Amino acid sequence: MQNNSTVKNQNNISWESVLELVYDSKIDSVGLKERVSSLATRSIKKDSKLQALNMIVSMCDLTTLEGEDTEGKISQMAAKAINPDPSDGEINSVAAVCVYPALVATAKEKVLNSSVKVAAVSSYFPSGQVPMDSKILDTQYAIEAGADEIDIVINRKAFLEGDYRKVFDEIVALKEVCKDVHLKTILEVGDLKTYENIRKASLISLAAGSDFIKTSTGKLSVGSSREACYVMLKAVLDYKRLTGLSAGIKVAGGIRDSKDAIRYLVLINEEMGDEWLSPDLFRFGASSLLDDVLKQIKKLKTGAYQAGYYFPRG
Amino acid sequence: MIEIKKTFKNYVDGKYVRSESGKTFNIEFKNSLYEVPLTSKKDIRDAVTSSKSGFKKWTSVSPYTKTQILYRLSEMIEGNRDSYIDLLVSSGVSKSNAVKDVNNSIEKIIWFAGLADKWEQLAGNLNPVSGDFFNISHQNPIGVVFSLNKDSNSLYTLLSGILPPLTVGCSVISFSETSSILALKFAEDINNSDIPDGTLNIMSGDFNKVSEDISKHVEINLISLHEELDINELKVIEENASESVKRIKYLPQLEGLSSILPYLETKTVWHPKGT
Numbered sequence: 001m002q003n004n005s006t007v008k009n010q011n012n013i014s015w016e017s018v019l020e021l022v023y024d025s026k027i028d029s030v031g032l033k034e035r036v037s038s039l040a041t042r043s044i045k046k047d048s049k050l051q052a053l054n055m056i057v058s059m060c061d062l063t064t065l066e067g068e069d070t071e072g073k074i075s076q077m078a079a080k081a082i083n084p085d086p087s088d089g090e091i092n093s094v095a096a097v098c099v100y101p102a103l104v105a106t107a108k109e110k111v112l113n114s115s116v117k118v119a120a121v122s123s124y125f126p127s128g129q130v131p132m133d134s135k136i137l138d139t140q141y142a143i144e145a146g147a148d149e150i151d152i153v154i155n156r157k158a159f160l161e162g163d164y165r166k167v168f169d170e171i172v173a174l175k176e177v178c179k180d181v182h183l184k185t186i187l188e189v190g191d192l193k194t195y196e197n198i199r200k201a202s203l204i205s206l207a208a209g210s211d212f213i214k215t216s217t218g219k220l221s222v223g224s225s226r227e228a229c230y231v232m233l234k235a236v237l238d239y240k241r242l243t244g245l246s247a248g249i250k251v252a253g254g255i256r257d258s259k260d261a262i263r264y265l266v267l268i269n270e271e272m273g274d275e276w277l278s279p280d281l282f283r284f285g286a287s288s289l290l291d292d293v294l295k296q297i298k299k300l301k302t303g304a305y306q307a308g309y310y311f312p313r314g
Numbered sequence: 315m316i317e318i319k320k321t322f323k324n325y326v327d328g329k330y331v332r333s334e335s336g337k338t339f340n341i342e343f344k345n346s347l348y349e350v351p352l353t354s355k356k357d358i359r360d361a362v363t364s365s366k367s368g369f370k371k372w373t374s375v376s377p378y379t380k381t382q383i384l385y386r387l388s389e390m391i392e393g394n395r396d397s398y399i400d401l402l403v404s405s406g407v408s409k410s411n412a413v414k415d416v417n418n419s420i421e422k423i424i425w426f427a428g429l430a431d432k433w434e435q436l437a438g439n440l441n442p443v444s445g446d447f448f449n450i451s452h453q454n455p456i457g458v459v460f461s462l463n464k465d466s467n468s469l470y471t472l473l474s475g476i477l478p479p480l481t482v483g484c485s486v487i488s489f490s491e492t493s494s495i496l497a498l499k500f501a502e503d504i505n506n507s508d509i510p511d512g513t514l515n516i517m518s519g520d521f522n523k524v525s526e527d528i529s530k531h532v533e534i535n536l537i538s539l540h541e542e543l544d545i546n547e548l549k550v551i552e553e554n555a556s557e558s559v560k561r562i563k564y565l566p567q568l569e570g571l572s573s574i575l576p577y578l579e580t581k582t583v584w585h586p587k588g589t
Contacts, residue, residue: 304530304557305359 013243018168018207021238025203027195027231036226039270040263046300049262053297055277056261057084057091060293061119061250061285062314063098063218065126071106073314074099078110080314085294087310088301094290095279096149100125101142108146119149119184123174126188126217128153132170139177149182150174151214154201156191164204171208184212184250187232190222195231202235206247216253218285223253226267233271246275252285258296261289322494324351324518325501327364328511333357339520341495343404350494353519355527361487361515362533365458368512369485373455375510377431383508384427384481388420390503391469395420398469401499405467419469426477433482433574441582450583455483456561457535459577460528462521463490463497464540472497474567475540479577480514487515487534491541494518522547529554529562536561538576 044052062081064073078097085091096117099107107118120142123135139150152174158166175183185205189198205213213232215224229251236247249268255261261284268276276282295306323330332338335354340347351357375383391398395416402412434453441449461475472490479486490497494517501516521541528534529551537551537560548562555562563576 302530302557303526304532304554305362305527307532307558310532 013207015165015168017242018204019164021203021207021242022164022200025196025199027199029195029227032195032227032230036230036267039266040226042263042266044262044266050297050300052262052265053258053293053300054090054092055265056258056284056293057094057290057297059279059283060094060290061096061098061252061283062094062290063252063285063287065098065100065121065218069100069103071103074103074106075110076312077314078107078116080290080312081116082111082114083312084290085297085311088298091294091297095283098151098285101138101145101147104142104145104147117148118146119151119182120145120147121151121153121186121217122147123152123170125151125153125186126219128155129157132173135170135174136177139174143178143181147181149184150178151184151186153186153188153217154205156188159192159197159201164200167201168204168208171205171210175209182211183209184214184248185210186214186217186252188217188220189215189224189228190220190253195227198228198231199235202232203239206235206239210247212248212250212283214250214252214283214285216251216285218253220253224251224255226263229264230267230271233268233276237272246281248281248283249276250283250285255284255286256288257292258289261286261293319346322348322350322498322518324353324357325498325504325514325516326357326361327368327515328505330501331357333519334360341492343401343495344406345404348495350498350518353489353517353524355524357517357519358487358524358527358531361517362458362531364512365485365487365515366512366533368510368514369455369458369483371510372480372485372513373483377434380430380481380483381427384423384430384477387503387507387509388423388427390506391416391420391423391500394503398496398499401496402467402469405493405495407467415468415470419473422470422473422477426481429571429574430481433571436571437575437578446587448583448585448587450585452581452583453482453578454581455479456577456579457484458487458533459484459536459538460487460534461489461538462541463488463493465491465493467493467496469496469500471540471567472500474573475538475565476514478568478573479536479538480509482574482577484536484577485513485515487517489517489519489521491519491521525551526554529560530557532558532560534560536563536577539564540566 081094081097093116096119097107098119101120104120122139122142124130155167187201192198202213294311298306333351333354334356337352338349339352398416399412437453439451443449459479463475464471476488497516504514
């Protein structure tokens, strides 16, 4: 591990300037909740709703991260990712499929010749409780297997013990392994507990070279929340002011219906502008969200509420 | 003593809710004017989502336990019989008819409670076929049932739309119009009887305002009409429903075993006779 404090990451940000940002992390949680809930009252209807729903489909990372995942399951999911609703030719493909490293090769083969990317969770997702060498191996394996994007977890043990430097260094090291491969860093906001911690972890991850910061693993009962997303987007904006770089945000865990997802889009649009309304900078990690979005699109087009069994499984 | 008037609400997914639209309509009884929820399209959608999961919960309850739960429902009504009689009288029913109505209702529930673990024997069949096969007509609950109740202040009539589908394992959205007070009161006893949340949702409103969404909703499997509709209105509903092959049945008051048959669908199973 690098202990030299002058070491800089790829974005050329020194540890000192990260520290400065991190220690200036006071958040007015009452004001935050007020702002987020006031944005949740926007009513998005008809044409705008359809546009939003189509956008959500193109921003989805279709995910399966279970011990029971098989090649068959991945191939079923990949088919759905490429063509989420075969009965409607206007529906986009989703952004990516997200799998464990062992299944990257299978996933890559199945989405070949489509716009769908393959994301792999690595660094011993979801706990990340292994030595650094293992995390690097895990990540290297996923990249060699063909992953376009890598989702890692921050070292929550180090973070909660106050060893922010270790958190930073680990991400820097993993970004070095990733090179041009997109790096998404999962903060696991449910473990961080406070908004201040979420802001600190966001800034550390961004400064260390993450291309995306992501709310949750989806393995905790506490998943993403719009408040957590708000804190993270503010950090992304501050980071942009500092470096000129636009990092992305991925929200995951517990976003099950279209209404909730649209509220996230409102939040992003109001606070960050439409630059972020693109799969390159904003993603939903969800398995059940997509089904509800497809149902709602069909409802808007036909006027009839739909049943889940009319859509592909995966 | 201060007189406390009750605000009746819809009963959806085990909770008492107002209409999300905030709209209400009035029902006038002898000494009271009630403001009850005017169910909106979104309320219907929520109720169907809840009924869908309610159906899963209710079908996984064993017939034996269904019997006990329905029996408990009759116990709950028995304990509240005076309040039912008062409400019926206040709606304009004579005292003696009100007493009769509640007594008959309790008996009806007990009869259906008994049927819950017996209807499969009575409605299913082993069919004669020429060949070494068993050919079995296996009866299954049809799924989510939307029931438009008859406009009448009678608990017995209300139960005629609810108990048959419930007994065979369907989940029910029970919709009443001008006589909805009784149904909304009945929801309180459903809540106390261990029927899983979402299995029985009770709503009040104007059927015309929501009929399009109901007839088009793919996840409703059967619409049972206990109130006669205008022929043109029925035609539109039937056309909408045909898109999702939804069944629509006009069901006058049926009694006994024949009352459950509309809520069943038959699965035919062929099985070789083994030796």
